[in-house]
Amino acid sequence: MSIRKIVLIQPRRDGRYLGKGTSQPYTLMRLASLVPQEIPVEIWDEDLMDLPISTLGPQDLVGISAKTLLIDRAQAIARRIQKQGATVVMGGAHTTLVPDEVAQWADVIAVGEGYYTWPQIIQDFERGTLQPAYVDESWAPLDSGVALLQDRVLRQIDEHKNYWTPYLEITRGCPRNCTFCTAIRVSGRKMRLRPVEEVVEEIQRRKIQRFFLTDDNFGLNFKLYPEYMEQLFRALAKLPLHGWTCQAEQMVADFPDLLALAAEAHMDKFFIGFESVNPANRKELGGKAKGNIERYRQVIETVHSYNIGVVGLFVFGFDHDTFDTFQQTWDFVRSSELDSVSATILTPYPGTEQRQELLAAGRIIPHDTWERYDTTHVTYLPAKLSVDELASAHDWLCRKVYNPSTMMQRGMRQLSRHPLPKWPKRAISAFSTDIGYRREFDYRHS
Ligand code: SF4
Numbered sequence: 334m335s336i337r338k339i340v341l342i343q344p345r346r347d348g349r350y351l352g353k354g355t356s357q358p359y360t361l362m363r364l365a366s367l368v369p370q371e372i373p374v375e376i377w378d379e380d381l382m383d384l385p386i387s388t389l390g391p392q393d394l395v396g397i398s399a400k401t402l403l404i405d406r407a408q409a410i411a412r413r414i415q416k417q418g419a420t421v422v423m424g425g426a427h428t429t430l431v432p433d434e435v436a437q438w439a440d441v442i443a444v445g446e447g448y449y450t451w452p453q454i455i456q457d458f459e460r461g462t463l464q465p466a467y468v469d470e471s472w473a474p475l476d477s478g479v480a481l482l483q484d485r486v487l488r489q490i491d492e493h494k495n496y497w498t499p500y501l502e503i504t505r506g507c508p509r510n511c512t513f514c515t516a517i518r519v520s521g522r523k524m525r526l527r528p529v530e531e532v533v534e535e536i537q538r539r540k541i542q543r544f545f546l547t548d549d550n551f552g553l554n555f556k557l558y559p560e561y562m563e564q565l566f567r568a569l570a571k572l573p574l575h576g577w578t579c580q581a582e583q584m585v586a587d588f589p590d591l592l593a594l595a596a597e598a599h600m601d602k603f604f605i606g607f608e609s610v611n612p613a614n615r616k617e618l619g620g621k622a623k624g625n626i627e628r629y630r631q632v633i634e635t636v637h638s639y640n641i642g643v644v645g646l647f648v649f650g651f652d653h654d655t656f657d658t659f660q661q662t663w664d665f666v667r668s669s670e671l672d673s674v675s676a677t678i679l680t681p682y683p684g685t686e687q688r689q690e691l692l693a694a695g696r697i698i699p700h701d702t703w704e705r706y707d708t709t710h711v712t713y714l715p716a717k718l719s720v721d722e723l724a725s726a727h728d729w730l731c732r733k734v735y736n737p738s739t740m741m742q743r744g745m746r747q748l749s750r751h752p753l754p755k756w757p758k759r760a761i762s763a764f765s766t767d768i769g770y771r772r773e774f775d776y777r778h779s
Contacts, residue, residue, distance in 0.1 A: 336459055337392035338373040341365055344399055344406040345379035350497065350772065354380045359500035359547060360398055360425075362490060363480035367451050376486070381495060384410065391418035394458045396443075396451075398425035401682055405702045408438055415440065420463065422454055426519045427703070430684035436466060445469025446520075448479050475505060475525040487539060497765070499541040501577075503532050503565065507550040511608075512617050512686040513648065513679055516549040524550075524557055529565050533572065542575040543601075543762065552581020552603060555588045562591055569598035575758040576601030578644075578766075583607070583628065586635040593639060601762050602642035602672060605632065610661045613653035617687070626665055633669055642672035642747055644766055649730075650679035650723050652716035659726045663733050672747045673766040674734045677708035678727050709774060735771035743767060 343358040361376050368374040377384055389395065395414050399407035404427040411421040423439035424447050432444045441463060443450050450467035457463045473479050492499050506521040507514075536544070554562050569577075581603040585592065608614070612624030633643045647662055666674050681688035681697060691697050696714040705712050709727070711720045718726065733739070744764040751759050 335392065336372050336394055336455070337390065338375060338394075339365075339368050339455065340389065340393060340395045341374070341376045342384065342395060342397045342407075342410060343376070343378045343380070344397065344403045344410060346403060347773070348380055353494075354378060354496045355498070355769065355772075356380065357492060357496045357498070357500045358398075358490075359502065361396075362482055362486050364396065364398075364424075364447055364451055365486045366480050366483040367448070368455065370483075370485075372455070374486070376490060378495075379406075379410075386410070386413045386417060389414055389417040389419040391420075393417075393419040394422065394455065395419050396422045396424060399423070399428070400426040401430070401703050401706045403427075404435070405704055411439060420458065424451075426515060427683070429519055430515060430682065432466065432468075441465060441467065443467045443469075446473060448473035472506070472521040472523065472525065475527045478528075478531060481531070482535060482539070484538075492539065492541070499539065499544045500547050501532070501535070501541070501544040502547045503527055504548045504551055504554055507553065509550065509553075510686070512690075513681070515682050515684055518684050520549050524554060526554070526558060526561055529561070529568050532565065533568050536569075536572060536574075542573065544577045546577065546579035548579060550582060551579035552585040552605070555581075555585050555591050559588070559591060563594060566591070566594035566598035566600075570594070572599070574599035576762050578602040578604060578762070580604045580606070583632045586632040589635075589639075592636065592641065596639040596641055600641055601759070602644055602766070603636060604644040604646055604675070606646045608646065608648050609651060609654070609658070610647070610665050611651065611653055611658045614651040617651055629665070630669060633671060637670065637750065640750055642750075642762075644673040644675065645669070645671040646675045646677075648677050648679050649727055650711065650713075650715050650718075654715070654723075655717050656722070656726055659730045663730055666734060670746065672743060672763075673770065675770055676727065676730050676734060678711055678723065679713075680706050680708045681713050682706065731774045735767065735774055740764065740767040740771065 341361040341364060343361055347355055358376055358378050365374045365376055397407045397411060414421050420440045422441040422443055423435050424443035428435045428442050429444050432442050436442045441454060443454060446469050449469050454467055504524055504526050506524040507516040508522050510517050576599055578601050583605055585603060607629050608618050609624055610626055615624050636643050681691050691713045698712055711723050715723045747763040748756050748759055
């Protein structure tokens with residue numbers, strides 16, 4: 334069958350904020366760029382539009398990408414599309430983690446990243462030989478120009494007009510295997526790197542001056558690939574960037590030379606997974622030194638000394654957590670000069686070791702929908718707190734951390750680390766992370 338068009342859908346999440354979307358569909362932009370030029374392709378972001386599903390028909394191929402939290406919404410959208418006679422391909426993290434579940438209602442499932450299978454699916458649709466399941470058997474090397482963003486995709490997305498923060502990917506994967514994290518299954522154990530020239534070209538072509546790196550653990554490359562990082566930072570230093578942010582581990586503080594280069598490369602903030610102030614939780618947190626508050630302080634101080642900010646990521650609800658863990662975290666946040674804080678509730682995602690253990694112990698709360706797997710709801714039976722106690726302790730901490738005056742204080746403190754002439758460039762970033770987290774907390778509790 335000849336294809337009329339391909340549509341890629343990002344289901345609704347947080348809506349617009351002050352007229353713009355907050356989550357750019359970067360993965361879909363790359364998949365759309367794999368569509369041959371002669372086939373029309375559109376990206377529909379439900380945060381920005383009412384989906385024109387009634388315009389679809391049997392000659393249309395529709396891909397929906399969803400993580401666990403959005404899978405129920407994706408299923409509702411898929412049902413409406415199927416009624417139009419169009420074909421629905423489901424991909425994304427949830428499909429990769431629990432393919433059998435999604436296969437029950439999707440026309441086709443695409444397990445894995447899709448770099449190999451997506452072009453095959455398009456071809457098979459045209460030939461009328463579509464299979465019910467496609468599995469990316471190997472991780473695509475990122476050093477060979479896979480899924481370079483097409484200009485027609487960039488034009489259609491119009492990111493400067495439609496999104497607050499452009500997303501970018503430079504590396505992918507994480508060899509750690511923290512028991513609660515899906516990265517190893519979704520992005521692979523081996524770290525893969527994009528060529529520096531390709532990254533620079535993409536930034537220039539997109540004319541972006543700020544970006545958030547979607548890389549699972551960009552900071553680990555300080556240790557694994559220091560030469561690549563040096564080359565990357567030296568190249569980014571030459572660009573007229575306002576700032577960029579990435580996820581990292583504490584050990585970035587052990588690489589002073591690279592930190593100095595990162596600062597020259599306009600790096601604005603590290604999002605560092607401290608995870609817990611409770612040292613008893615260390616076993617559940619992979620091979621990293623956890624729960625050592627003095628080490629945390631030293632890391633924050635060191636990174637700040639290079640004029641780079643630190644956002645602290647904390648997870649609550651590990652088996653050793655009690656009310657004291659929340660109080661100790663708040664005490665630490667108040668005294669640590671962190672630039673922003675993410676406080677999430679442990680969420681036993683499918684495909685994680687954590688979920689297996691909790692299932693075996695009968696501690697997963699039965700659920701009708703996956704919508705509660707949003708890191709602000711309790712979805713299992715905690716060990717030392719009741720479900721209500723964990724939820725209310727988390728609420729208590731979030732109200733403290735995302736109190737407007739506390740946020741203002743943190744934002745001004747960030748700005749004060751920079752000379753006055755740089756404030757206009759840094760102003761958005763000084764407040765946006767806290768505002769984003771607060772908004773997410775409000776949204777989940779509305
Ligand atoms: S939590 Fe971070 S360090 Fe641990 S596996 Fe996930 S990405 Fe890697």
